[in-house]
Structure formats: C-alpha cells, structure tokens
Amino acid sequence: MTTDLPARMLRLLSLLQTRREWSGTELAERLEVTTRTIRRDIDRLRDLGYPVDGTPGHTGGYRLASGTAMPPLILDDDEATATAVALRTAAGNLTGMEETALRALAKLEQVLPGRLRAQVAALQQATATIGWDQRGPRIDPALLTALATACRDHETVTFDYTTRGGPQASRRVDPHHLVASGGLWYLLALDVDKDDWRIYRLDRIAGLVSTRRRFTPRPVPGDDPAAHVADKIATAPARYRAIATVQTPADTARRRTRALAARMRPIDQNTCTVDCSGDYLPGIVQALAALDADYTLSADPEVLDHLRTTAHRTLRATT
Structure with missing residues (x-):
C-alpha cells in the first residue's frame, strides 16, 4: 500500500499521464487505496494546478486535461533516457524544431539524475546520425502532433488532400497509425466514405480538423502497419519508370x-x-x-x- 502521501501523489500523476482516462476503481486498485482516497488525491492535484477532469457515475473516470500551461511530467528511467536521446535525433525533418528540441533537451538534462545523465551521454557518444541532404518535404510538427493525438484517441478527422497529379479533395478518415519512411511521413487510415484502407503523405495534407467523433479501431491489414505501408509504397505509381x-x-x-x-x-x-x-x-x-x-x-x-x-x-x- 502506498501510504506516503507525496509518493502516492507522484504515482497517481504518473498514471494519469499514461492513459487517456482511468476509472476511480482502477486507480484505487493500482495504488492500493480506497476510491475515497483517490477522490481526495485528485482534489489535491487540482489545488496544485493540474487540470484533472472527472466524470461522475459508475462508468465515470478521471483524465488529465489540457490547461493554460503544461504541468511537470513524471518520467521513469527508461522514458527519460528515451526522451533525451529522441530529442537529439528525431527532429531532423520537422520544420523549425531543431532549436526547440535543444531547449527541451537542456531542461531535461538539467534535472536528470547522475546515473541517467551518464547513460544518455554514453548513448549519444556511441551513436551518430548521417546528415543526408534533405530534399524531401519537411513536416509541420503541429500537424504531426494533431494526427498522433487523433490516432491515440481514435477520433475521425477531415482534411484536404492533394494527390500526385490530381486536384485537392476533401477526405474523412479514421486515423490508425503514423509511419516514417525514407524522409517522409505517412498516415495509415480508413477512408470513411470508401470504407477502405488508404495511405496519405503528410506533406500533402492541409486543413486538418478533428470531428470529435470516436471510432472503434479495426485490425490493420496484415497486422503490421509499417509492413503494409512499405508494401503500398513499393507498388505505388512513380514519376520515373x-x-x-x-x-x-x-x-x-x-x-x-x-x-x-x-x-x-x-x-x-x-x-x-x-x-x-x-x-x-x-x-x-x-x-x-x-x-x-x-x-x-x-x-x-x-x-x-x-x-x-x-x-x-x-x-x-x-x-
């Protein structure tokens, strides 16, 4: 049982940051306390400025909502290490992200425990990134984030899409996965109108809007999103034969x-x-x-x- 209040509060905050919504019963079981204690701890988090939404009733639950400022994140050792390494290597083809990623990395490294700082330093010293000439399109990070959120929350979205040689047309899709390949980002989604799987290049997407309508995810063809996208890319029409x-x-x-x-x-x-x-x-x-x-x-x-x-x-x- 987590009897120490600060430790329990940190554990509760960590749980809220890992999933869209938790029921009070689930949180109570994870922390080995009563649902009444969970309600009091949620009120404490709200007093500290964390925007925790609650839905009453038997099927209700708690979720960490967006607020006016981002609250501190709770990361375990593996998450902190992965985040630090990713900040150095993953922003190469996202427009305007280089300086932002370095600022975030500086903040993270400042608070890393010594043992983790040494691990991150060792990883960075032992790895290198090949700086190929980036001729491909660079993706707006806001678009990437919005689509990733829609995939996670299973929310239908609409957008305008420009095909290789055709005009721009409206699309309504259920987004399932984002796949990066060859300097490009692809969205694997179910076209709602055609009731069929489609692949969309992110650099050809404009005017993304979330409909706030939830959908039930379907199994991806072959149960492997990356393999499905790779196969479709390989067989797609090309400019030069x-x-x-x-x-x-x-x-x-x-x-x-x-x-x-x-x-x-x-x-x-x-x-x-x-x-x-x-x-x-x-x-x-x-x-x-x-x-x-x-x-x-x-x-x-x-x-x-x-x-x-x-x-x-x-x-x-x-x-």
Whole structure:
C-alpha cells in the first residue's frame, strides 16, 4: 500500500499521464487505496494546478486535461533516457524544431539524475546520425502532433488532400497509425466514405480538423502497419519508370536491396526483374548500383539521360 502521501501523489500523476482516462476503481486498485482516497488525491492535484477532469457515475473516470500551461511530467528511467536521446535525433525533418528540441533537451538534462545523465551521454557518444541532404518535404510538427493525438484517441478527422497529379479533395478518415519512411511521413487510415484502407503523405495534407467523433479501431491489414505501408509504397505509381532485368538470382538481389523486396520477380534460377522506379533520379541510380550485377534496363528517357550523365562524370573522375 502506498501510504506516503507525496509518493502516492507522484504515482497517481504518473498514471494519469499514461492513459487517456482511468476509472476511480482502477486507480484505487493500482495504488492500493480506497476510491475515497483517490477522490481526495485528485482534489489535491487540482489545488496544485493540474487540470484533472472527472466524470461522475459508475462508468465515470478521471483524465488529465489540457490547461493554460503544461504541468511537470513524471518520467521513469527508461522514458527519460528515451526522451533525451529522441530529442537529439528525431527532429531532423520537422520544420523549425531543431532549436526547440535543444531547449527541451537542456531542461531535461538539467534535472536528470547522475546515473541517467551518464547513460544518455554514453548513448549519444556511441551513436551518430548521417546528415543526408534533405530534399524531401519537411513536416509541420503541429500537424504531426494533431494526427498522433487523433490516432491515440481514435477520433475521425477531415482534411484536404492533394494527390500526385490530381486536384485537392476533401477526405474523412479514421486515423490508425503514423509511419516514417525514407524522409517522409505517412498516415495509415480508413477512408470513411470508401470504407477502405488508404495511405496519405503528410506533406500533402492541409486543413486538418478533428470531428470529435470516436471510432472503434479495426485490425490493420496484415497486422503490421509499417509492413503494409512499405508494401503500398513499393507498388505505388512513380514519376520515373525503371525496370531492370538482372543477371542474378532473386534471393541475392533481395539481400542487396531489401528496400525493393516487394518489387522483385524471379524469371528463372539465375535471373530476376527489379522495379527501381521512383520519384528521385539519383535514388534510382543508387538502387541500380546496389544490385552489383549486370542488367538490361527498360526505363523512361529521363532515367536514361541521368544514367548517362552520371556514367560520364564517373569516367572523367577515374581518368
């Protein structure tokens, strides 16, 4: 039983921060106290400025609401370590987040216990981030946060979406998962009007609005959101077509270019086709080079021209 009042209050606050809503009975069982004690502790949190909403009745509960200022967070050791590392590495493709992330990191590191500060320092010293030239679109963190919240709370949203070559159109979806891949963010959602799964690039979403309508989540196709998105990306239409017939077994090509696994088709034991089509010409060149085998290529003129330019540049550099 948690008899120490400060410790119990911190534990209660930590629980409220981990889930959207708790019933009084659930909190009482977790803290091994009575529901009456829980009600008194909730009142104490409110007196301290924490905006705790309560719903009366047998099916009621408590939730930590948004207020005029964010209250202190309670993090366990693993959460604090993960947050500190993530702040250094995860803001690379979010518009205007670099300075904000560093300010938050400074605040967090200032209050970390010595043992955790040493762990974070060791992780940062032992890891590095490759700073590729970011040609991809940068995402508004407010959009990312709003969609993540809608996924967590199972709330239907509407937005305007611009397809690759089509006009902007309104969408009404049940958001399920956010997936990051290749410098881009994708939303896996159920299109309410079409009653079918769809994938949306976040950089093409505008005018996001929450309907405040809750939905019951459905199982994701294949039970793996990332795999489903990766498969759809691999088979989606691309700006530049490039299909290679490669003189190597499909299994060998798959090991060399795992990102294109869904685009490989065996012809016989020693030959396969690999669809290297994409929106970025240098990326197609990199995919072809990774095959490390002889191949013939059926491709758009833009691809062939870019390959010739790259080959001539390489020859000049080696002579």
